[in-house]
Amino acid sequence: MHELGLMRRRYGYYWIKLIGAVLAIIAWVAGFVWIGDSWWQLASAAVLGVVMTQIAFLGHDAAHRQIFQSGKWNDWVSLIVANLLVGISYGWWQSKHTRHHSSPNKEGTDPDIALSAIAMTPAMATRHTHPLLRWLVAHQGWYFFPLLLLEGLSLHADGVKRVLSKDKIARRWVELTFLTIRLGGLVALVFLVLPPGKAVAVLAVQLAVFGFYMGFSFAPNHIGMPLVSPRLKLDFLRRQVLMSRNITGGPLMSVFMGGLNYQIEHHLFPSMARPYLRRIQPLVAAHCAAEGVPYTQATLWSAYRSVIGYLNTVGLKGKDPFLCPLVAQRRAL
Template sequence: MAGTPTSASTLPPPRAASANPTSSFTALARQVTDLGLMRRRYGYYWSKLVGAVLVLAGWVAAFIWTGDSWWQLAWAAVLAVILTQIAFLGHDAAHRQIFKSGRWNDWVSLIVADLLVGISHGWWRGKHNRHHANPNKEGYDPDLAIGALALTPEAATRPRPRAVRWLLDHQGWYFFPLTLLEGLSLHWSGIRRVASREKIERRWMEVAFLAVRLPVLPALFFWVLSPGKALACLALQLAVFGVYMGASFAPNHIGMPLVSARLKLDFLQRQVLVSRNIRGGPAVSIAMGGLNYQIEHHLFPSIARPHLRKIQPLVAAHCAAEGIPYTQTDLWTAYRQVVGHLNTVGVRGSDPFLCPLVAQRRAL
């Protein structure tokens, strides 16, 4: 079903458990490995990392040269795009895509996330690893627990004040406007993480990096610009950064089937059934940092980003042979599905995107 959006109502029932439930994925993984597609791409990533530093330095020079002008709003928006692209590199490093050494990957992710972007590497990695282990699984996936939204029927049916209830009924329409605050939320989550009492690896390094990064950008704005322009640029940079991040991650799983906490799926089904790929070629792939190949990324999280497009035909063919729906659509259709799903869940907790087990029982 490559190229066709799939709703959970059309999903097949879970396959019967076998003596070796991972054998199907093992065959696919062996094929990918035999083709040499698990090898590192050092030239690609070193050029990206060095280029990121040079681009940031160039942006600072251009910002200072432009001076106290309202044209700086354009530079603030450009910075938001640059930081999002750099954040994608931190994502790749956290997944061990760049180096064979886990330590090298950790340090690159730490420097990129904390020192350049201003997000806690430890907070994001822990949350994201839990998501990859159980995507869209109720009670397990932290990405389903967004306080301002109800992503599951259970969350939608909790007692709420009337005003909040009305907002949830229409939450799909304000989802993207809400991402205007996502940049601020990401920075705040990092601060809260490193200030908590829980055990954190390399806490003081994260504290040091965030203590440098977070004040430096506002200080630069207020040094070059008058207070009003500085505040406007800072607000715009945070808003564009949040929207770009939200627009890149939202199509991946929102609106795809929710998995009951009681349902057992093998690895291949668990990752493919709840993920959505985005068509669009190289332009979309660059804009989304490779997240448009979400299915392949979930199956092979440590594979280098340039190899995702190469394994996509293999994965699609393998899913077709196994009878597993493979969802791929264009970006705007994905956004419409996100909005429609959120609005449907918000209205009295109804949800057309049922887990495979529920869909099977209702069909009977």
């Protein structure tokens, strides 16, 4: 990859995005104040939810050391983008996301499949005994989308909970200060401009759009792909490729998903700048074909059909058709 120049930094690309992120927030604040006391502010809140998600994608890139050569520069940009601009804890996200990257879809290791509201594994589907909860789990693929509306609130709450915890946390006061300015500042601005009823509605819409967009972009990358037993050992290529799904759709999909549509390439080269993922994709696909490693691509809608089908299958506690092929082969032996 170094020989092809695909591990070089794209400073111009990212500086434009970083400056654009700040300008977008300033423009939104100015527009919000100018619109004033109006129900049109609900549309403004939806716009802010989209802007926050796009900025969060930028924080994701910085946390993966994609933007700068310097680790300190990436850390501080991540802190500013995540905590000060978006309102989520960089430290909390980095810890969680690092564990996910090391063992995607591995039971007992990947935090992304250890959810409380959704049963991601057949074993998790048996934890409820109440008839209503069992019914909900059996149909969880369908209420997965309404649950995404709460993801924004959950992201903010998890970040605040972490920085207020008794755990040893690097830059605790920096994170706490940035989160206070961001979260408190938005609430103060909204209540200064709008009466209480409209203010609450605006905050709710912004959180709902932000959470739905974030969850909608991350969910199809791994849900419905094979689960891995804690006892199974895989080489790096198979561990990352078998559990990941790319989303087709070209440049527009890349913009919409912040580069997460090239999930396989991102997992193989997490510090590669976002613009290069498209260029390396044919090489990765060809290498996987030569090695006999299944390489999964799907349209966004096809991916979500798989997500819904998988969640409902797990919820019904039926036979898991998405079991890792390597696990199935070993069991057969």
